[in-house]
């Protein structure tokens with residue numbers, strides 16, 4: 502019998518890894534362990550379509566249950582891994598069981614960061630990471646009149662948009678001077694700020710929350726706003742405790758090389774929890790996206806089955822707010838030039854980002870053709886697009902790939 506592979510974490514990356522192992526021809530035992538009670542499901546709808554009742558719970562699973570049976574993947578859902586013994590090559594479950602592995606994959610994702618705001622532990626304060634979180638938020642939303650969202654990042658803004666669509670009075674409180682600041686450039690932030698305001702949401706920038714009371718929220722400038730439901734959209738931290746305790750190298754996530762190998766040659770990591778060297782920027786980073794979880798898992802599966810293939814997928818991401826779709830390709834941090842393609846006033850435009858003249862990223866707003874073109878250009882070794890071409894709507898982006 503071939504040696505067993507255990508995958509810890511049954512989310513987007515874990516499920517993909519199990520699937521890819523079979524596709525790569527591995528026919529030994531695979532156990533997929535996840536601490537959530539449901540079969541693995543998609544998270545993106547939790548802040549959007551699911552909150553709005555536009556998609557049923559039955560459509561959330563990543564794969565039907567038969568998928569695990571047909572591929573002979575042993576599902577252990579609702580079970581938490583509490584320790585890894587690398588010398589003995591075993592993991593311990595919270596049931597008290599010990600399982601042996603030949604090789605191990607860590608796909609642990611992230612957990613929600615709770616800011617130290619007085620009142621953050623009140624029952625009407627919600628977070629959003631899991632299906633259970635989304636179900637609880639949905640129930641609370643039904644009874645709420647006023648919703649305060651702390652944090653103007655992707656999840657906070659998506660929840661704000663959903664709450665407005667449900668007719669709630671909404672205020673978003675953001676500590677920085679513009680929304681989604683860590684991910685997009687100023688024109689994109691400003692476009693979305695205008696969008697939220699025009700849809701009737703209140704926006705407080707450069708504002709902190711001083712305390713959360715039963716039906717109100719006190720801001721750092723002394724103002725009190727109504728909030729009978731509060732949502733914390735204040736970011737996540739990588740789940741790397743298990744790896745740290747096992748002595749694996751970790752720094753803002755589990756350190757992996759370009760083949761998704763951790764500092765232990767028998768252990769790989771993939772998805773939100775993995776800190777990888779990125780081919781586009783040349784820097785180490787951690788990405789929190791469906792694309793990254795899927796593509797890293799594919800590379801990790803290859804590594805486990807003996808094919809070394811470098812991780813160099815073009816990062817991409819999307820966010821839906823009201824009827825606007827933001828699509829991002831590449832990585833725009835640390836770029837030195839950006840050009841606008843199209844006109845924000847038309848509701849459809851893109852910003853292309855360059856570093857030393859080389860295209861690095863594009864953010865597209867209701868411009869799917871630009872987004873798809875950007876992904877293909879970024880995947881091309883030459884990245885053959887000048888700022889002048891990108892800014893020229895008459896220039897056919899297809900000529901650049």
Ligand SMILES: Cc1cc2nc3c(=O)[nH]c(=O)nc-3n(C[C@H](O)[C@H](O)[C@H](O)COP(=O)(O)OP(=O)(O)OC[C@H]3O[C@@H](n4cnc5c(N)ncnc54)[C@H](O)[C@@H]3O)c2cc1C
Nearest residue numbers: 510512513514536544545582609610772773789790791794
């Ligand atoms: C509300 C929401 C909206 C999102 N929207 C988008 C979007 O529009 N576009 C996009 O690209 N991305 C989006 N994302 C991000 C995307 O869902 C994640 O990047 C992706 O799920 C990461 O996959 P993963 O497998 O790395 O982690 P996860 O999907 O988080 O899976 C990790 C799993 O491991 C489990 N686990 C952790 N520790 C243990 C342990 N010790 N034992 C057993 N199990 C363990 C966790 O409970 C979890 O189930 C969104 C996320 C959320 C929460």
